[in-house]
Every structure is written in structure tokens, then in C-alpha cells.
Amino acid sequence: MGAREAGLPAVVPAVGLPSRVTIWEVGARDGLQNEQAVVPVEVKLEFLDRLAAAGLGVLEATSFVHPRWVPQLADAEDLLARLRQADGVRYPVLVPNERGLDRALAAGVRHVAIFGSATETFAKRNLNRTLDEQYAMFEPVVARARAEGLDVRAYVSMCFGDPWEGPVDPTRVAAVGKRLMDLGCSQLSLGDTIGVATPGQVEAVLGQVAAAGVGVDAVAVHFHDTYGQALSNTLAALRLGVTTVDSSAGGLGGCPYAESATGNLATEDLVWMLDGLGVETGVDLDKLADTSAWMAERLGRPSPSRVVRALRG
Template sequence: MTRLPASVRIVEVGPRDGLQNEKAVVPLAAKVGLIDLLSATGLKTIEAGAFVSPKWVPQMADSAEVMARIARVSGVTYPVLVPNDTGLDAALAAGATEVAVFGAASESFSRRNINCSIAESLARFAPVVARALAAGLTVRGYVSCVLGCPYEGEVPAEKVAEVSAALFGLGCYEVSLGDTIGIGTPSKAVAMIDAVSARIPRDSLAVHFHDTYGMAVANIHAALDRGIAVVDSAVAGLGGCPYAKGATGNVATEDVLYLLDGLGIASGVAMDRLLDATRFISGVLDRPPASKVARALIARGGDSDA
């Protein structure tokens, strides 16, 4: 058992991971407006877009324009996802200072998601990461399906550790462990984190939970208890997983912040400012936030006392 961290960095993934599965095109101005509102909350990392094929992810086709129009705040990083050299070229042209590569701990998911084996994906990432580092960028690695795969079922923790260690070895400063279909429970999350942290320093790990079964906050609490101090989340609980019917998307930033505030863990994020972003994007999408905390606080018209 480790102590809870004194502070946690929240990585806001709503503008990229949250919006990328929206079927209706989200206007450029709305994406820029959302990121600018998030920049005013105290968040230090806001994932701004993805330089991927517009054929496969049409929602991210305007990522260069988004990067050009956002009001970048000093001390805030705006990472973008890049799958290959072409994506990295576009990210460099857009003035990105941090990029991310996206792998999987499941062979079946890797083949269906990025059309190659895990080994092939790592081989593809190697020159991309090397080029990014040589250009002075920082690189983050994502590992999906760390607690289960829609095609294979349970994923061995050792496989997650193997892929995570490979990404770390390529030069990723941080590896985000993603429960892509949101089936994890605290005990399984802890076992997976312990297996990975045997190969990678704990302070180089982040967790990325989806809330399909309502376990994301419980899983995050368990991760915090194992010394994890970086948590991915999406404002208003944006997102979803096309591989899991009924998935409610990423864990909501509001829910994570409420947990951290209640535990006395510093994040630097102001709930009232965060709710401004929640109201904005919920209005754009014309639906209420998935976050229970946001719904409760907006209903009562204010901030939390936690």
C-alpha cells in the first residue's frame, strides 16, 4: 500500500478522445471555444487534436486549424495524437510541442484498430518517436485494452507491462494505461498497475478509464492508492467506445475533480471554471453532460463545497 499523492495532474482528453466519435461534425469554432475555456480552468495538459487520416477519423480533420486558432496559455501543453511520420509532419507544422502515439495490449484490437500487430505498431512508432524527440518534442504513449479486449476478453497484466515498457523504452516520458471498454474493477486495476510499475517507474504512469460499468471513479481511487498521480479524463464525460455498446465514454473530469477535492489532493483545477466548459460543450452537442457531478452542481447553480 502506498500513500495517496499530494497532487495529481489531470490530462484533459475531451477535445480529442471525447469528440472524435461524435457522428455530427462539431464546428471548428466550438472546438476552439472548448479548448480556450478549458485553458482557463487550471488544467495543465489539454489534448487538442489528432493528425490522423480524415477518412477514418473525420472529426479530427481540422486539427491544424484548431491548433492555429486556440489561445495557448503559458504553462499549458496541447498534445496531439500522431500515428505515423505524416501525422508528425503535420503536428510539427502546427507548432505542437507534445505528441502521443497509440498502441494496444491486445493483438486483435491492434489489428482491427490500426491494422497491424503489436510488434509492427512498435516498429512503426520507433522512428516517429525518435524524430519527435530530435525535434525537441515530448512524447506520450497510450496503451489500450489494459483490462479487457472486446475481441479477446481478459488481457494478461504481463502483456500490458510488456507493451508499456516497450513504449517507455522508445522514449515516451509517460505511458497512459487505458481501460478502453470500461470493464475494469479496482482489484484488477491494482494488479495491472503493479505489474506495469515493476517495469516502469510509477511516476511515469497515467490511468485512462472509461465509465461503461460505472467503475471509473472507483478504479481511479484504487490507482491513486497505488501512487499514480496522473489521470486522463474528459469534460462532461465526452466520448464513447465504438467497441462497447452502451459505453458512456471517458470518465468525466468533473467527477475526477470532485473525488480529488474530497480527498484533499491538489489538482490546480477550479470547478466553477470547469463547469463553464461543461455548459458550453453540452450546449453545442445539445445534450446534458454524462457527469453526475456536473449535473448535480449545474442543477443547484454553483460550485462544490468539497
């Protein structure tokens, strides 16, 4: 039997896991933002169309950061103007500040995300703000977005380790997350930006976040796979009640402000695990693997996803 015919895992449900998980697909934004060669907008649009056709219900489409900082996403307005939004699919975008929100509103976006930091050094490098100053920058963004009826997600970077500061205190992550949620955000995504977390750390951070008053139903996790721990960390989070997981088709991605950050958790690898556990995602793994193999061809290199390599050679 070839790999294609063997492309479904045995289903053996495990106790204590959610019945369904929402996958927050970040491939078109976080996955592509660090590519050195500019990906044509036509390719990005087809990528998003293919991801929607594979059954993904949340597709982070782009970011309204200044083009000087992330040239790959300088086509944000053009992409959104030409995007054919699939029924029932959300297309959130990142907004770093009020100017970014202005651009998002002008483009008719209904779901936005802000991105904060759990550490002082990364806040200064990524936001040009101190840890405390970031809240003053985000407050008017969230207030205006909510007043316009938009949903707002809050990302927190460096929740487990920072390349300049080392391991991050879980109580600090919880304090940052709580302040962002108190601004009016509806969901908190905890990021392992450099991929150093282990399952015990995940339990500790989620425990402190819960103790700070942020319900697990409002928490998402965002793991990078630098040390091969993204799936085990995700499973630890699911066992604690998390039901939203960020991932990137084909394992694309990194962070332009953290050189040690490698690719995100591959969506195919996540779906394979969840399918095997009997956890519903609504995603067609075969179509998704085809999509990532297609994108890998356009980027001129093999997909880093283990499942894509296994299913598509």
C-alpha cells in the same frame, strides 16, 4: 440551499494519496472524436479556452489521424493555427504514424502521443498491424520526435479487457508498455478502453508494469465509465502512487474502433472526489462545470457527468 451554493464537497484527506494530481484533459480530442455531427472549429477553440481558464494544465487538443478515419478531427491544422495557447498550458496531439508526425511538426506542436494496443485483435482493427508490428511503426515516430525536442507520451489501449479477446493478461500489458517506453516515451497511459476494469485488476496491472521496470511516476491511467467503476479504479491507482489521470470534461467520449466503449471518466466527477480528499489539482470546479454545461448545450444533449448534473441541473 440550492445545488449551486452546495457545490463544494467536504474536505476529509485520506492517508496514502498523492498531494497533487495532474489531470490530462482529453475532452477536445477523445471526448469529441466520436461525435457524429461535426463540431465547428470555433466551438472547439472556445472549449479549449474555457478549459484552460478553469485551471486545467494539460489539454489534448486534437489528433493527426487521417480525416477518413476520424472526420471530426479533420480540422486539426486549422484548429492549431487559430489556437490561443494559454501560458503554462500544454496542448499535446495524437500522431498515429510518421505522416501524422510530419503534420504535427509543421503545426509547431511540442507534445505528441502515440497510441498502441495491448491486444492482437485491437492492434489489427485500430492500427492495421499485428501486436509486434506496431513497434516498428512507432519506432521512427518516437525517434524523430525526440530528435526534434518533442515530448512523447504512449497510450496503450485495451489494458484490462478487450471486446473480442476478453480479460487481458497484466503481464502482456506490462510487456507492451515497457517496449513503448524503451522507444523513448516519457509517459505511459494505461487505457481501460471499454470500461470493464475493477480495482483489483488495476492493482494487478500496475504491479506488473512496475515489475517490468516502468516507474509509477511515469504512469498515467485512462478509465472509461461503462460500468460505473472509473472513480474507484482511479482511487486504486492513486493509492499505488499514480499522479496523472486522464479524464474528459463532461464525461464526453468513446472510441470509434470499439463500439462498447462509452464515455470517459468525467473531469468534474474526478475533481469533486479529489477536492474532497484534499488532493490539489489547480482546477476551478465551478468554471469547469459551466464549461461542460455550455458544451452539452452545443451538442444538444445533457452532460453525462453526475457532478455537472448535480451542480447545473
